[in-house]
Amino acid sequence: MALISVEEGVKRYGATLALDGVSISVEAGDCLALVGGSGSGKTTLLRAINRLTRLDGGRVLVRGEPVDRQDAVRLRRSIGYVQQDGGLIPHWTCLANASLVPSLLGRPDASDCGRRALGAAGLEPGEFGSRYPRELSGGQQQRVAIARAIAAGPDILLMDEPFGALDAITRTEAQDTFIGLRESAGMTACFVTHDMAEALRVATHVAVMREGRIVLQVPAGELVDRATGYAADLLEKSGVTL
Amino acid sequence: MSGLRTAAARGSWTLALCTLPAAVAPIDAQDRDRPILVASKPFAESYLLAEVFAQFLEASGFAVERRPGFGMTELLMQAMIAGEIDVYPEYTGTGLAAVLGETAGGGSAAVFGRVSEEYETRWGMRWLPPLGFENTYAIAMRREAADSLGVRALSGLTAIASDLVGGFSPDFIGRDDGLDGLAAAYGIEFRETRSLLQAVKYQAIEEGAVDVIDAYSTDGAISRYDLTVLTDDRGFFPPYDAAPLASRAFQEERPDAILVLTRLGGRIDVSAMRRANERVEVEGRPVVEVAAELLAEVGLGGGLAEEASESSGAAVRDADRPVLSALPRRMWENRGELVRQVLRHLILVVASLGAAMAVAVPTGVVLERRRALAGTTLRVAGILQTIPSIALLAFMIPVFGIGAVPAVVALFLYSLLPILRNTYTGIIEAAPNAVEAGRALGMTEWQLLARIRLPLAAPVIMAGIRTAAVINVGTATLAAFIGAGGLGDPIVAGLALSDPVMILSGAVPAAVLALLVDWGLARAEVLVAPKGVAEGRR
Numbered sequence: 001m002a003l004i005s006v007e008e009g010v011k012r013y014g015a016t017l018a019l020d021g022v023s024i025s026v027e028a029g030d031c032l033a034l035v036g037g038s039g040s041g042k043t044t045l046l047r048a049i050n051r052l053t054r055l056d057g058g059r060v061l062v063r064g065e066p067v068d069r070q071d072a073v074r075l076r077r078s079i080g081y082v083q084q085d086g087g088l089i090p091h092w093t094c095l096a097n098a099s100l101v102p103s104l105l106g107r108p109d110a111s112d113c114g115r116r117a118l119g120a121a122g123l124e125p126g127e128f129g130s131r132y133p134r135e136l137s138g139g140q141q142q143r144v145a146i147a148r149a150i151a152a153g154p155d156i157l158l159m160d161e162p163f164g165a166l167d168a169i170t171r172t173e174a175q176d177t178f179i180g181l182r183e184s185a186g187m188t189a190c191f192v193t194h195d196m197a198e199a200l201r202v203a204t205h206v207a208v209m210r211e212g213r214i215v216l217q218v219p220a221g222e223l224v225d226r227a228t229g230y231a232a233d234l235l236e237k238s239g240v241t242l
Numbered sequence: 243m244s245g246l247r248t249a250a251a252r253g254s255w256t257l258a259l260c261t262l263p264a265a266v267a268p269i270d271a272q273d274r275d276r277p278i279l280v281a282s283k284p285f286a287e288s289y290l291l292a293e294v295f296a297q298f299l300e301a302s303g304f305a306v307e308r309r310p311g312f313g314m315t316e317l318l319m320q321a322m323i324a325g326e327i328d329v330y331p332e333y334t335g336t337g338l339a340a341v342l343g344e345t346a347g348g349g350s351a352a353v354f355g356r357v358s359e360e361y362e363t364r365w366g367m368r369w370l371p372p373l374g375f376e377n378t379y380a381i382a383m384r385r386e387a388a389d390s391l392g393v394r395a396l397s398g399l400t401a402i403a404s405d406l407v408g409g410f411s412p413d414f415i416g417r418d419d420g421l422d423g424l425a426a427a428y429g430i431e432f433r434e435t436r437s438l439l440q441a442v443k444y445q446a447i448e449e450g451a452v453d454v455i456d457a458y459s460t461d462g463a464i465s466r467y468d469l470t471v472l473t474d475d476r477g478f479f480p481p482y483d484a485a486p487l488a489s490r491a492f493q494e495e496r497p498d499a500i501l502v503l504t505r506l507g508g509r510i511d512v513s514a515m516r517r518a519n520e521r522v523e524v525e526g527r528p529v530v531e532v533a534a535e536l537l538a539e540v541g542l543g544g545g546l547a548e549e550a551s552e553s554s555g556a557a558v559r560d561a562d563r564p565v566l567s568a569l570p571r572r573m574w575e576n577r578g579e580l581v582r583q584v585l586r587h588l589i590l591v592v593a594s595l596g597a598a599m600a601v602a603v604p605t606g607v608v609l610e611r612r613r614a615l616a617g618t619t620l621r622v623a624g625i626l627q628t629i630p631s632i633a634l635l636a637f638m639i640p641v642f643g644i645g646a647v648p649a650v651v652a653l654f655l656y657s658l659l660p661i662l663r664n665t666y667t668g669i670i671e672a673a674p675n676a677v678e679a680g681r682a683l684g685m686t687e688w689q690l691l692a693r694i695r696l697p698l699a700a701p702v703i704m705a706g707i708r709t710a711a712v713i714n715v716g717t718a719t720l721a722a723f724i725g726a727g728g729l730g731d732p733i734v735a736g737l738a739l740s741d742p743v744m745i746l747s748g749a750v751p752a753a754v755l756a757l758l759v760d761w762g763l764a765r766a767e768v769l770v771a772p773k774g775v776a777e778g779r780r
Contacts, residue, residue: 052682077684087679089694091772101683132774148683158682 003028003063003156003188004049010057011044011212018044020212021058026205028155031182031189033199033220035234036209042192045209046158049190050079062156077101080149080157080187084164086141088133094118094144095129101152117151118144122177139170146178150185157182159191163198175202196238199223208234277307278492278499281318281330281725284311284738285440286522286529287377287460287484287515291331293533294510295486295503298542302502309644309725310529311734314413315340317636317724323365326644326725328492329503333377334369335482337361339419350376350481366490370500371507372483375515377460379414379479380471381424384447388470395475399454400429408432409443409452419480420456427478439737460512462520463740484510509540526741568743569750576747584751587728590721591714591759594650598657598710603703606665607691616666623659631656631717635724649718649726656717657710664706668699700770708763715756719748729755 005025011018018041026032034042047053048060051072060067067075080101088097099114107113115125121143133141142162149157162178163171179202182189193199199206199220206223208216208231216223216231227235278299282292289310296306309327312318315336321327337357338344344356354372361367381396388394391402399406414420415437425431432454438446444463446452457464457471464471486503493500518536521527537543573580609616629637634655638648672695680690722730729752736744 050682073684073686075684076682081679081682083675083679083682085675087675087682089676089680090673091697091774093774100680100685104684104689134774145679148679 001028005061008058009048009055012056017212022214024207026188026190028188029186030205031203032205032207033203034192034207034209035196035199040209041212042209043160046160046192049158050076077104078154080154082145082149082159082162084161086145088141088144090133093130093132097144098147098151100148105152113151117147120181121147139166139174142174155188157187157189161192196235277305279307279309279327281309281312281327283314284734286739287519288331289529290518290533293529294537297533297537299499299502304499311738312725313723320639321644322489324643325491329486329488331484332487333482333484335480338480350483353481354483368488368493370486370488370503372485373506373510374508375510375512376481376483377458378482380457380459382457382464382469382471383454385468385470395473396428397475403430403432406432406453407434408454409436409438409446410456411440412437414456424478427476460515460519462523466524514539569746572743573747583729583731587718590649590718590726590728594653595657595711595714597654598661602658602661603665606662607669609666610669620663623662626655627659631720635720644725646726648724649721653714653717657714660706660709665703668702669695672698697772701767704767704770711759711763712756715759719752
């Protein structure tokens with residue numbers, strides 16, 4: 001069953017059409033990469049899934065139910081979210097940040113959830129839990145952000161350029177951590193990237209977007225064979241050899 | 243940290259509510275036992291005459307509240323019409339020319355009859371019998387300058403005025419019966435005209451910064467500074483007979499007190515008045531004491547003089563003492579009064595600041611949600627800020643009367659912008675990425691505000707409060723002009739009496755208070771700064 005699906009999604013910002021009748025669907029356990037240049041509508045599409053953006057047309061279903069009929073706050077607490085700059089709360093410790101969603105849900109074991117999540121994201125909770133975000137490197141901060149997203153054990157994870165601001169080595173490490181985490185927890189994920197190589201490395205499926213439309217949607221394994229035109233250009237720019 | 247702020251706001255309100263009723267004179271038209279409000283203009287003779295009225299009324303068993311140096315003619319007229327004050331010393335010539343806008347015609351009796359009639363018809367005010375002396379404008383020059391130029395009368399200025407600099411009180415410059423009328427009547431055009439307060443005018447002419455000044459014919463300083471008064475040989479200035487001017491409410495409610503003041507009529511002659519002025523202006527003796535002596539000298543005393551000199555004998559000013567060494571002594575002698583003024587000052591600041599915080603912080607938070615309104619709102623608050631403080635205080639009088647309430651309202655309006663602007667920008671700039679992530683993970687708007695935005699904005703908001711507080715401590719000194727009290731009282735009185743020590747005894751504590759408030763709130767800024775945000779904090 002598709003855990004996430006968008007049907008004929010339309011979004012306008014004034015005169016520009018950010019989403020021009022987009023449809024995608026992500027099966028349980030899959031990981032979809034939304035790839036495209038800036039302004040292609042990929043972030044808008046991602047944000048429509050947990051109702052950070054409201055569509056002007058079409059509909060979004062999460063776990064089979066239209067998001068418009070779900071309570072936005074409850075919906076968001078049930079979906080992990082990671083953004084490019086981490087967006088950690090600066091005056092909270094890393095443990096407090098990681099425990100955010102379990103504590104919002106009122107779970108008595110919120111701190112334990114946070115500690116486990118930090119560990120799963122590759123950070124020793126005893127060492128990093130009491131530090132403030134600014135005392136961590138960029139890569140470590142992004143790991144805290146991932147820990148925060150998965151601490152309450154969501155079945156869905158959304159990520160907006162999660163590794164985009166990291167240097168090459170840190171990025172590869174963070175990607176590996178994420179791949180391991182997702183596969184062991186069986187999480188369904190959808191993430192935005194402009195890097196085809198990253199999409200191929202991390203995702204099970206790839207959707208290529210351009211000017212508010214999906215130009216190609218294929219399993220990751222078939223991408224290289226089926227990419228033509230714009231998608232092939234993107235592949236080439238990302239340094240993936242055909 | 244939001245708790246700290248609300249606690250401070252709550253504390254200030256409690257304080258304000260407890261103290262304001264006691265601090266503001268209860269003004270109830272029906273209350274026959276209320277004190278009689280006696281006001282004066284801000285110069286020595288007016289202070290003296292008001293004090294004479296007050297002491298004479300008190301000797302007859304009336305309760306009196308003093309509003310010395312209340313303001314110039316326009317402000318006093320507004321307050322009289324509004325029933326905020328009962329009586330003050332006025333001059334018939336001022337009433338005729340400055341208030342009624344008529345030119346002089348006839349002698350003293352004619353002018354008195356004219357102003358009596360018009361004031362009665364227009365405002366129900368009554369001119370009580372003139373006190374017995376005239377204090378007309380006197381145009382004066384340094385004696386040596388007048389001698390060397392051979393000038394004796396105003397008509398002698400016509401030919402030479404283009405080489406002279408005139409220094410006149412703002413009051414005199416702006417009036418038809420003042421400089422403009424004088425210039426027209428005598429064809430005088432000065433090379434330059436400067437606006438000078440009473441407090442500095444004599445020094446200015448002594449140092450030669452100006453050549454011609456306006457003085458009063460009963461001025462004690464004319465002889466001290468060796469000036470020559472030029473004769474008004476074309477009879478330009480109207481007669482300026484001094485008399486108590488009584489408001490409508492005062493006449494209706496307290497005919498017995500009117501009767502008492504009537505007994506002052508014709509009792510004070512020009513030489514008695516000039517002597518009394520000299521004692522205050524030249525010898526620097528306290529107004530209370532000199533007024534009591536004046537009453538005794540004209541046969542209306544009754545032991546008051548002795549009593550007054552005993553109570554304030556220690557406060558005699560030593561005119562030759564350097565200001566800096568006289569200041570600590572004067573402040574120590576008046577410590578009781580000083581403490582009262584500081585407390586009163588703080589009440590004005592704390593009450594206005596508390597109200598501004600209670601309004602501006604929530605408004606700043608709301609504006610972040612409705613950014614379209616933010617520009618307009620901040621502009622309006624900005625415009626309020628640009629109104630000169632003394633003008634804003636004057637605008638308050640028709641609405642709120644005089645005293646602490648209008649002062650607190652004016653200071654409140656001044657405090658709005660810094661707090662509002664800092665709250666708004668503080669909230670907007672509080673880690674927008676963290677706010678976005680918090681929202682995406684299911685924090686409610688309220689949780690975002692209470693747990694991320696306000697704590698991060700707290701130091702910025704606190705900085706706005708600090709700015710407002712420091713501005714308020716300074717501006718509150720001006721509130722003395724509308725009878726709000728505080729550390730402005732000695733400043734206003736000192737300016738009127740040309741007494742630098744008295745000015746400083748208000749100005750120095752006000753400056754110290756501003757520094758203390760600034761230091762204290764800077765500490766508070768550090769205390770409310772959230773952990774983990776910036777190095778070296780907390």
